Structures are given as C-alpha cells and as structure tokens.
Amino acid sequence: MNLKPEPLVYELSSPGRIAVSLPERDVNATPIPASLARTDLPLPELDELTVVRHFTRLSQKNYSIDTHFYPLGSCTMKYNPKVNEQTASLSGWRNSHPLAGDEFSQGSIELIHRLQETLREIGGFEAVSLQPAAGAHGELSGVFMIRAWHQARGDVKRRKMLIPDSAHGTNPASCTMAGLAAVTIPSDAEGGVDLAALRAALDDTVAGIMITNPNTLGLFDPNIEEIARLVHEAGGLVYGDGANMNALTGVFKPGEAGIDVMHFNLHKTFSTPHGGGGPGAGMVGAGSKLKDFLPGPLAVLESGTYRMRMPSKSIGRMKSFYGNFGVLVRAYTYVRMLGAAGLRRLAENAVLNANYLKVLIEGTYPVKYPRRCMHEFVAMGDIAEGVHTLDVAKRLIDYGFHPPTIYFPLIVSEALMIEPTETEDKDTLDEFAEALLKIAEEAKSHPDLLHAAPSTTPIGRLDEVAAARNPVLCYRG
Amino acid sequence: MTIDKNARYRTSHEYARREGASIVTGISDHAQDSLGDIVFVELPAVGKVLKQGEAFGVVESVKAASDLYMPLSGTITEVNAALQGDPALINKDPYGAGWMIKFAPANAAEWDGLLDAAAYEKEAGKE
Amino acid sequence: MPFIANSDADRAAMLARIGVSSVEELFGDIPEARRFPKLDLGEPLAELEVTREIESMAAKNLSASACAWFLGAGAYNHFIPAVVPALASRGEFLTAYTPYQPEVSQGTLQAIFEYQSMAAALLGMEVVNASHYDGATALAEAVLMAYNNGGGRRRILLPADLHPEYKEVIRTYFAAFDTKIEEYTGEPGKATLDDATCCLVAAYPDFSGEIHDLKAAADAAHAAGALFIVHADPIMCAVLKSPGELGADIVTAEGQALGNAMNYGGPFLGMMGVSSKLVRKLPGRIAGEARDHEGRRGFVLTLTAREQHIRREKAVSNICSNQGLVMLQTCIYLAAMGKTGLRTVAELCWNKAHYAASRIAALPGFKVETGNFFKEFTVRTPVPAGSLAEKLSRRGVVPGLPLSRYYPSRDRELLVCVTEMNTKAQIDLLVESLKEAAK
Structure with a gap:
C-alpha cells in the first residue's frame, strides 16, 4: 500500500501545463457569441507524467481482488479474468454506435442474443432482457413488470409487496419507486421465510413477494416452491433477487421453481469487475406470465438477421440504448469459457469454500443459524468484552485482508458476513481463518490493538460524524 | 437513560411537554443514545398543520435515519433553528437545548393517550 | 478448470474437514427434483477459442474508426487520450468494490472526490454525486427528486425536443405515479408554468442541436416556485456558460463524451449536480472530506442516510451499483485535458x-x-x-x-x-x- 499522502489534482496544478496533444484547427474559426460564452473554466492544469503518477499512486491506496482476499458477503468478489478485459476492449465494440442501425451492428446484437439465450437457460426462464444497468435497476424493472401485469388485468388494488426482513435495502427502495408499499415478513427460526406470517399477510391487495434465495444469511430456503405456490394462489407474483446466484449456477433453475421474474448481477455471478462501485449489469429473466412485459429492446433473430425489438407489452426503456454492453461482453466471455460443466463447478466450489471457512471459525465467531450454508454465511463479531464487529473488521486489514461485509443483514446483531467465492484456494482460506482466530485471542489479551486498528493504512479511522455534519464535497481552493 | 418526568411520550420515542398553551417536542434520551451522534435534522415549516402520528421531520446519524412523528395534532409555531448548525445539541440535551418543535395542539384530549414517564421508561427498557 | 483454484486433493481435504463425503451433500436444501438440472449450453472453450469467437463477432460491426x-x-x-484506459484499467481500481472501508479504499474515494470537484466546476454546480447509469436515468432521477420534494405539485414540463429515448425512460420511471407529464415546444422560458408545476426541464442543447435561453427559463421556473432542471452537453459546457451560472437547480449530463468509448451504448456515465440546498435530497453516492484521529485528510462516503442500505423504503432512490469505473475514466480525462x-x-x-x-x-x-x-x-x-x-x-x-x-x-x-x-x-x-x- 502507498502510505504517502497524495495531493488532490487541484493541488498539483500549475498554470500553463497540459497533458494532452490535440490537432491544430484545420477549418476557419467561427467566433463564439459573447452572450453564450463562458469566461472561466476552473479545471486543473497538469502535465502527462503528473497525471500518470497521481492516479497510479491513488490506485496503490486501494485493496482490490487483484491484490488482496476480499471476502465481502453478498458482493461476490471473485477473480475477474483478464481475458474479459481483452475481449471487451476490441475496437469493433468500442467504436460501435448504438444508433448505427441494426444492419451495421450485427456483431453487437448477435452477442446480446447469445448472452440472452445463455442466461435464459441458466435461470430456466422464457425470455431475458439485458437492458438494466445494475442489480437494483433490474429489481426496479421486475417490480414495474409485476405492477404492469396486475394493471393489465384491471387488478388495480394490489399495492403491497411482501419483503422478508433479511432482504437488501434495494428491495423496499425499488418498491417505493414503483409506487408499491413494502410490507416486511419476518424470518423463522431456521432463517427462512416464516410461512405462518406469509399466509397471514397474503390477501387480494398483495402484488407479490420479493425473495432472495439463498437469502442474505447464505441459507437456501427449502420452502421456495411452497412460498411461490401460496403467493400465486393469492393472486400475487414472485420476484427473485438473484444477487446470490453464485450458489446456484448449474444447481437450480429459479424459473422452473415458480419464480416469475428475476434479476442476475452480471458483476457478481458472471465475473465482470466491480470497478470501485460499477458499472454492473442487471439482466432480468421472466417466465410465461411476464415475458411480454420485459424492458426492451431485446435481441431477436429474424430470418438470418439480428434485430433489436420491443416486447409486445413492454414496461418500456429503463435506460437509453441497450444496457451496459461492455459489461455484457465480459460476462459472455466468462460463460463461454466455463460452459455447462464449469458453471456447476463454480457453484460447487463457492459453496464448498464457504462451508469450509465456516467450519474453521464458527467455534470462535458464532453463527446464528448453524445450518449448512450456501455460498456465504453470517457470523458475529462481538467476541470479547468491549470488542465489536467493526474492530475485528478493521484489525483484519492489518493482517492484509479486506474485511467481510459488516452489520448486514440487519437481523443479525454484530453481523460479519463472509463470502469467499469459488476462485479462492484452500491456502488463502486457511490463512484468513488463522488471522480471524488470532484476532479473537488479541480481543481478549490486547483489545487496544483492535480498537486502534488499522495501523498499516494511509489513514486511520475517519471521523464520519464530523464529515456528515459539515460536508465538504468539493475542492474549495 | 434519563427521563423527563414532566413529559409524555410516544412509543416511537418522541416526547411532548406542555409549555403554557403550546407543546414542546423532541426525542427522548433513549432515542438519541440508540441513534448515536446525530448529524442532521430536518424540521417542518412554521405554520404547517399536522395530525397526530404524521411525520414532522427526519433525524439522521451516520448509520441510521428515523422519521419523527407528531405526538399530538397541531400547528407548528416554532422550530429550533439552532439544530441546523449544531445537531449535537440533541445528543447533549435532548429535553432542553435539543428540543425540535413547538406547536399549538388541535385536540388537547390526545394528551391523555400518550405514555407517561413511568410507562415510557418500561417500554424503552424492553428494547 | 480455469478460475477455480482448488485441486481435487484440496477438495477432498475440505470435505473431510466439513464432515461430508461429497460436495453434492452440501446442496441438501435444494428440492431434490430440481437439483442439478441439465444445462443445455456448449462445452467449455479455451481462452484462445473464445477470443477468436468474439473477435469474429466484433468485426461484423461498422466501426467509427x-x-x-x-x-x-x-x-x-x-x-480518448491513452492515459485514460491505461490508468483506469489498473487492477487496483478495476477489481475493487464500492469503497465502504475507507482505510483501504482511499484511491477510489479520492478519485470520486476529484471527479465531483471537476464535474461541479464544469457544470457550474455546488455538489455532484458519484454517478448514475447514464444521462437518461440521471435525468429521470432528477425529475423524481423534483416531484418528491415538490410539496404535492404533480405537473412535469419536458421539452418536446428532448432525446426520444430519454422521454421514454422518464415515462417508464413515472408509470406508477399520478403525474401530468407535459411537453412544450420552442423556448423553455415561454413554457406555461403554474403552481402545480414541480419542475421545468430544458435540454442544453435540445435533441435537434438548438441552444435555448436558459436564463429566462430559470427565472420563469423560479417565479412559479418550480425547480429548473437542465440536461447539458458537458463538452459544450467548457466553452459556453454553465447551466449553474444560468440558474439551474439540478443539472444532469451524459458523461460518455468525457473519455469513454461509445461501446454500442454502454456503459455510459450519468452525471448529476445540484445546488447546495438540495444536497440531502440528492440520490446516489457522495464522497466527502474527513479527518482521522491524527488529523490526516482522507475521504469517505458521506450523507449515507439518504441511501437504500440505511433508509430502505424511504430512501431517495434505490440506486446501489453505479458507473464507478466510467466515472474514474472521466475523472482521469478531465485531469488530463484540464x-x-x-x-x-x-x-x-x-x-x-x-x-x-x-x-x-x-x-x-x-x-x-x-x-x-x-x-x-x-x-x-x-x-x-x-x-x-x-x-x-x-x-x-x-x-x-x-x-x-x-x-x-x-x-x-x-x-x-x-x-x-x-x-x-x-x-x-x-x-x-x-x-x-x-x-
């Protein structure tokens, strides 16, 4: 890690410097009318080497998958193959324009079509749209689709969406954006959906349920088909949040088990890089009831020519053009390299790694629902008097590991949510478990080490309260 | 946890205290403690008419945000402007300098439906 | 098998430690009839094979180059200057997650802060967030912000000459709300405003390329108590008056032009800036300056109580993943161009x-x-x-x-x-x- 403070681009600026060379003007000048013209453009002035060193040094202040084990629960931080970057940066993609016309974009539409078909098969759906730009965007599409389906049937009173208490925050937030009220369903003692509470909540005002399976506890709800049956019986539809599909490729097809519409995160399951926050891609798949409502356009093959077409009852466009195409190329590269056998092998190893790690640490870091887990599990980090999950997380940094997800899901206090993914080997898991066990000893013998952690980073814990009370959100000179 | 014995409470942790004809409202010491360091509070415009149980504002810490509910129906007559610059007043002195709104109650009978200090203390202790 | 590290010996040792005899046993919660379905997909391809296949598809496109x-x-x-992809593709940026652990994410966080600073300067706004999916969704969320904070005002005024796909996205986003979305033609300052209008939207320039008088439109919107939203061409803002200078309350832009390839339409960069009075209503992630206990400067995601992971159904938006890497490319582009x-x-x-x-x-x-x-x-x-x-x-x-x-x-x-x-x-x-x- 680069521990040296790095100035801001504005602090490195010096008048008269420039980091680019641009061609001379080769046409007559047309003056810009003074009434329209801007007088000052307060951007920095840097030379090229300064730009290169600045951003290189900044990059060295990050932990990343390429440099560190990054077991963030619910984020699926698996290795992002380098070949993905190569295939996505081909000139034929980078220089293709979304409005060139279908006949001039046959390569792009063919790739979209092939990926649609592949994901359709993996999920067991009838049709797939690759329009949504992220998981939450896919969720929003799915909730819009459920709403539109009820509306199309004239069933306008269904304004409630049931959401288990272990769900991601995006689920209820998506409902609000679709004009539906989120109603929380509690978890049962096994960490699954409480069926009695579900039955009690189901009536003719329920639009559907949003279910994440495996859920955020890393547990597969074995009642999934019963849940779908109950919701369908009450006239509702079932939304599947595919954030945790990494446990299920080649293992279970949600579309065949009663899930009417579902999103997958291509940036989780299908190895496209997270890029420090995005871009993602949130493909949506749908079964027979909802396939005509998918956001569009979709790629279709019509007598030998690929075309982009809107589904007949589409909810419309969710963004301009056709989704995060560059991300789609990466995901396509990955699924082609894995094939059917590799996809199952992926899920098997993701689940194997999580169960192995769980066994190594659960004696010290209690797991609230001690069932066999899927691709991740939730332990608890308050392992000694006065020590909290946050302290364990920060101390892990000093051991060279990115911390797991902490304080989520909300239904487990002091949650430490760990997802190793299939791309890590046994040695890394052993080292990580060893560090966690050592930290547990420190928590008793030298708790100050935990409270002061991290000590090996460019900065220590930041005063987030002061930052939020008096926000400084821009360089102020 | 301190309790203002002269105030009444909602289970959602707002207190109501009579000051002459008007009511002063803020959040309890228990509430500020569980929210943690408060970084921002959003309060209504003076003159706004709100029903009992309706949200009158929002209070935010770094890790949580919570709606604030009217303990009784009424018309807002004053808001604590000092909280915009110094929301920490809510942590330091929730019943005093950290008050949030004053309002003219529309239905005095609603007072009787609120929890008294002893009942609230018992309620908050359950959490 | 590529990308899966454990050897058969590793797997055997791990299964023994867990106490099961086969990996299939770990999947006992999956309904048996549904477990391990056949996938009708091709055989695994080698890197060389998949590269050839994808190259042949890419070659079928008409390329601007x-x-x-x-x-x-x-x-x-x-x-796009060479430094942009060269630096943005560094693994430490590319393969990092959202910077929720600031001590090990200062690279990403400082870059977001620098982007926010430069984008705010370009658009003439006080605060810019860390990105939306694209210009269209940024504009839709801007309109949503105006509607949600409009005190019950339900009328939305869009230019008839707005990018048609942007109009479609706004209509998709507003399908569930009881709003009146109306279109005006010509000068935005002459649009008919009333006390039910929550926002007046102007495009700078509009879809046909025309540059309208924004100052007059801002004054008209403000006189009617509505917010003034401008969707701008960010490169144009380098030489023409910024939307902020002309009175915009919210500015959105498509940032693709700033250092990002066309890529058949994505990933692009949704830019959004607001005046400081709207900052607590702004959707998306925001980085802010902070200090540690030794007084060292660092950066952190701040004002997070607006967001879905804290406020759930009351969040200002459901956005989580954004266009981080595209934002980084634009950050490097703006620094290099200067x-x-x-x-x-x-x-x-x-x-x-x-x-x-x-x-x-x-x-x-x-x-x-x-x-x-x-x-x-x-x-x-x-x-x-x-x-x-x-x-x-x-x-x-x-x-x-x-x-x-x-x-x-x-x-x-x-x-x-x-x-x-x-x-x-x-x-x-x-x-x-x-x-x-x-x-």
Whole structure:
C-alpha cells in the first residue's frame, strides 16, 4: 500500500501545463457569441507524467481482488479474468454506435442474443432482457413488470409487496419507486421465510413477494416452491433477487421453481469487475406470465438477421440504448469459457469454500443459524468484552485482508458476513481463518490493538460524524 | 437513560411537554443514545398543520435515519433553528437545548393517550 | 478448470474437514427434483477459442474508426487520450468494490472526490454525486427528486425536443405515479408554468442541436416556485456558460463524451449536480472530506442516510451499483485535458461543426434548420434521409441520424454531429457525398 499522502489534482496544478496533444484547427474559426460564452473554466492544469503518477499512486491506496482476499458477503468478489478485459476492449465494440442501425451492428446484437439465450437457460426462464444497468435497476424493472401485469388485468388494488426482513435495502427502495408499499415478513427460526406470517399477510391487495434465495444469511430456503405456490394462489407474483446466484449456477433453475421474474448481477455471478462501485449489469429473466412485459429492446433473430425489438407489452426503456454492453461482453466471455460443466463447478466450489471457512471459525465467531450454508454465511463479531464487529473488521486489514461485509443483514446483531467465492484456494482460506482466530485471542489479551486498528493504512479511522455534519464535497481552493 | 418526568411520550420515542398553551417536542434520551451522534435534522415549516402520528421531520446519524412523528395534532409555531448548525445539541440535551418543535395542539384530549414517564421508561427498557 | 483454484486433493481435504463425503451433500436444501438440472449450453472453450469467437463477432460491426463518422444523437465519437484506459484499467481500481472501508479504499474515494470537484466546476454546480447509469436515468432521477420534494405539485414540463429515448425512460420511471407529464415546444422560458408545476426541464442543447435561453427559463421556473432542471452537453459546457451560472437547480449530463468509448451504448456515465440546498435530497453516492484521529485528510462516503442500505423504503432512490469505473475514466480525462485541453476540444467541435454546417447549407436542396448550435445540427435533405444515410454508410461515410428513426413523418431530416475527430478532409467528403447522393 502507498502510505504517502497524495495531493488532490487541484493541488498539483500549475498554470500553463497540459497533458494532452490535440490537432491544430484545420477549418476557419467561427467566433463564439459573447452572450453564450463562458469566461472561466476552473479545471486543473497538469502535465502527462503528473497525471500518470497521481492516479497510479491513488490506485496503490486501494485493496482490490487483484491484490488482496476480499471476502465481502453478498458482493461476490471473485477473480475477474483478464481475458474479459481483452475481449471487451476490441475496437469493433468500442467504436460501435448504438444508433448505427441494426444492419451495421450485427456483431453487437448477435452477442446480446447469445448472452440472452445463455442466461435464459441458466435461470430456466422464457425470455431475458439485458437492458438494466445494475442489480437494483433490474429489481426496479421486475417490480414495474409485476405492477404492469396486475394493471393489465384491471387488478388495480394490489399495492403491497411482501419483503422478508433479511432482504437488501434495494428491495423496499425499488418498491417505493414503483409506487408499491413494502410490507416486511419476518424470518423463522431456521432463517427462512416464516410461512405462518406469509399466509397471514397474503390477501387480494398483495402484488407479490420479493425473495432472495439463498437469502442474505447464505441459507437456501427449502420452502421456495411452497412460498411461490401460496403467493400465486393469492393472486400475487414472485420476484427473485438473484444477487446470490453464485450458489446456484448449474444447481437450480429459479424459473422452473415458480419464480416469475428475476434479476442476475452480471458483476457478481458472471465475473465482470466491480470497478470501485460499477458499472454492473442487471439482466432480468421472466417466465410465461411476464415475458411480454420485459424492458426492451431485446435481441431477436429474424430470418438470418439480428434485430433489436420491443416486447409486445413492454414496461418500456429503463435506460437509453441497450444496457451496459461492455459489461455484457465480459460476462459472455466468462460463460463461454466455463460452459455447462464449469458453471456447476463454480457453484460447487463457492459453496464448498464457504462451508469450509465456516467450519474453521464458527467455534470462535458464532453463527446464528448453524445450518449448512450456501455460498456465504453470517457470523458475529462481538467476541470479547468491549470488542465489536467493526474492530475485528478493521484489525483484519492489518493482517492484509479486506474485511467481510459488516452489520448486514440487519437481523443479525454484530453481523460479519463472509463470502469467499469459488476462485479462492484452500491456502488463502486457511490463512484468513488463522488471522480471524488470532484476532479473537488479541480481543481478549490486547483489545487496544483492535480498537486502534488499522495501523498499516494511509489513514486511520475517519471521523464520519464530523464529515456528515459539515460536508465538504468539493475542492474549495 | 434519563427521563423527563414532566413529559409524555410516544412509543416511537418522541416526547411532548406542555409549555403554557403550546407543546414542546423532541426525542427522548433513549432515542438519541440508540441513534448515536446525530448529524442532521430536518424540521417542518412554521405554520404547517399536522395530525397526530404524521411525520414532522427526519433525524439522521451516520448509520441510521428515523422519521419523527407528531405526538399530538397541531400547528407548528416554532422550530429550533439552532439544530441546523449544531445537531449535537440533541445528543447533549435532548429535553432542553435539543428540543425540535413547538406547536399549538388541535385536540388537547390526545394528551391523555400518550405514555407517561413511568410507562415510557418500561417500554424503552424492553428494547 | 480455469478460475477455480482448488485441486481435487484440496477438495477432498475440505470435505473431510466439513464432515461430508461429497460436495453434492452440501446442496441438501435444494428440492431434490430440481437439483442439478441439465444445462443445455456448449462445452467449455479455451481462452484462445473464445477470443477468436468474439473477435469474429466484433468485426461484423461498422466501426467509427474505419469511417468518416458524423453520427451522435446521445452517443459521441470523441478523442480518448491513452492515459485514460491505461490508468483506469489498473487492477487496483478495476477489481475493487464500492469503497465502504475507507482505510483501504482511499484511491477510489479520492478519485470520486476529484471527479465531483471537476464535474461541479464544469457544470457550474455546488455538489455532484458519484454517478448514475447514464444521462437518461440521471435525468429521470432528477425529475423524481423534483416531484418528491415538490410539496404535492404533480405537473412535469419536458421539452418536446428532448432525446426520444430519454422521454421514454422518464415515462417508464413515472408509470406508477399520478403525474401530468407535459411537453412544450420552442423556448423553455415561454413554457406555461403554474403552481402545480414541480419542475421545468430544458435540454442544453435540445435533441435537434438548438441552444435555448436558459436564463429566462430559470427565472420563469423560479417565479412559479418550480425547480429548473437542465440536461447539458458537458463538452459544450467548457466553452459556453454553465447551466449553474444560468440558474439551474439540478443539472444532469451524459458523461460518455468525457473519455469513454461509445461501446454500442454502454456503459455510459450519468452525471448529476445540484445546488447546495438540495444536497440531502440528492440520490446516489457522495464522497466527502474527513479527518482521522491524527488529523490526516482522507475521504469517505458521506450523507449515507439518504441511501437504500440505511433508509430502505424511504430512501431517495434505490440506486446501489453505479458507473464507478466510467466515472474514474472521466475523472482521469478531465485531469488530463484540464483547463486548456477541454476548451480546445470544445472549440474544435464548435469550429468544425460550423464549417460543416456552412458548407452543407450551400448545397442545393439542403437546408440547416438549427439556429444556435454547438456540435450537432439538423439538416433538411432533398431526398429521404434514411436511404441517404444507408447508402453513404455503406461507403464509409456515416452522415448522421435520420430523424425518421424516431419520428417516421420526419423523413427528410438528418441530425449531423461534428467533433474534434472529424478532419476537414472528412467534412469535405461528407459534403461531396451528400451532394452526389441527392442528385
């Protein structure tokens, strides 16, 4: 890690410097009318080497998958193959324009079509749209689709969406954006959906349920088909949040088990890089009831020519053009390299790694629902008097590991949510478990080490309260 | 946890205290403690008419945000402007300098439906 | 098997430690009848094989690098300095997650803060967030912000001449709400505002390329108690007055042009800036400055109580993943271009577009319909623009967007875009080709 403070681009600026060379003007000048013209453009002035060193040094202040084990629960931080970057940066993609016309974009539409078909098969759906730009965007599409389906049937009173208490925050937030009220369903003692509470909540005002399976506890709800049956019986539809599909490729097809519409995160399951926050891609798949409502356009093959077409009852466009195409190329590269056998092998190893790690640490870091887990599990980090999950997380940094997800899901206090993914080997898991066990000893013998952690980073814990009370959100000179 | 014995409470942790004809409202010491360091509070415009149980504002810490509910129906007559610059007043002195709104109650009978200090203390202790 | 590290020996040791005899046993919670379905997909391909397959697909596209390219309409062919992909593709940036652990994410966080600072300067706004999916969704969320904070005002005024796909996205986003979305034509300052209007939206420039008087529109919106939202061309903002200077409350922009390839329409960059009074209502992630206990400066995601992971159904938006890496590319682009470079790019666009327009206007049968424009303008063609564009595209001259793509009745209009990428020789070729094709 680069521990040296790095100035801001504005602090490195010096008048008269420039980091680019641009061609001379080769046409007559047309003056810009003074009434329209801007007088000052307060951007920095840097030379090229300064730009290169600045951003290189900044990059060295990050932990990343390429440099560190990054077991963030619910984020699926698996290795992002380098070949993905190569295939996505081909000139034929980078220089293709979304409005060139279908006949001039046959390569792009063919790739979209092939990926649609592949994901359709993996999920067991009838049709797939690759329009949504992220998981939450896919969720929003799915909730819009459920709403539109009820509306199309004239069933306008269904304004409630049931959401288990272990769900991601995006689920209820998506409902609000679709004009539906989120109603929380509690978890049962096994960490699954409480069926009695579900039955009690189901009536003719329920639009559907949003279910994440495996859920955020890393547990597969074995009642999934019963849940779908109950919701369908009450006239509702079932939304599947595919954030945790990494446990299920080649293992279970949600579309065949009663899930009417579902999103997958291509940036989780299908190895496209997270890029420090995005871009993602949130493909949506749908079964027979909802396939005509998918956001569009979709790629279709019509007598030998690929075309982009809107589904007949589409909810419309969710963004301009056709989704995060560059991300789609990466995901396509990955699924082609894995094939059917590799996809199952992926899920098997993701689940194997999580169960192995769980066994190594659960004696010290209690797991609230001690069932066999899927691709991740939730332990608890308050392992000694006065020590909290946050302290364990920060101390892990000093051991060279990115911390797991902490304080989520909300239904487990002091949650430490760990997802190793299939791309890590046994040695890394052993080292990580060893560090966690050592930290547990420190928590008793030298708790100050935990409270002061991290000590090996460019900065220590930041005063987030002061930052939020008096926000400084821009360089102020 | 301190309790203002002269105030009444909602289970959602707002207190109501009579000051002459008007009511002063803020959040309890228990509430500020569980929210943690408060970084921002959003309060209504003076003159706004709100029903009992309706949200009158929002209070935010770094890790949580919570709606604030009217303990009784009424018309807002004053808001604590000092909280915009110094929301920490809510942590330091929730019943005093950290008050949030004053309002003219529309239905005095609603007072009787609120929890008294002893009942609230018992309620908050359950959490 | 690529990308899976454990050997068979590792797996055996791990299964033994867990206390099961096979990996299948770990899947006991999956309903048995549904467990391990057949996947009707091809065999695994080697890296070499998949690369060949994808290369052959990519080669089927018409590439802007092989043509004289005058098509824009929301996706723009601009110069990308080599430093942008070289630095943004570093694994430490590329393979990091959202910077929720600030001590090990200062690289990403400082870059977000620098982007926010430079984008705010460019757009003339006080605060900019860390990105939306694209310009269209940024604008839809801006309108949503105005609606949610409009005290019950339900009327939304959009320019009729807004990018048609942006209008579609706004309509998708508002399907569930009881709003009145109306369209005005011509000058935004002359739109009919009333006390039910929550926002007036203006495009700067509009879809046809026309630059309108924003100052008058801002004054009119504010007089009616509505918010003024501007969707702007960010490169144009380098030389023309910024939307903030002209009175915008919320500014959105498509940041693709700032250092990002066209990529068949994505990933792009939704930019959004607001005046400081709206900062607590702003959707998306925001980085802020902070200090540690030793007083060292660092950066952290702040004002997070607005967001879905804390406020759930009451969050200002459901956005979680954003366009982080695209934002980083734009950050590096703005730093590399700087004050002089970005102005030069914008001036080249302006001068070349005006040269092209004057030459096309002189062609018999052609007419330039746009008055004040920056890099894009509408041309009336003497023959149907759709067939004209197809004919020229086959010869390597992509003349622009036939408006019939969105408006079938407007079959003799062509939206032409000229950037710093177009040489005088290419512009002259376009003019000659148009002349010949119209014969």
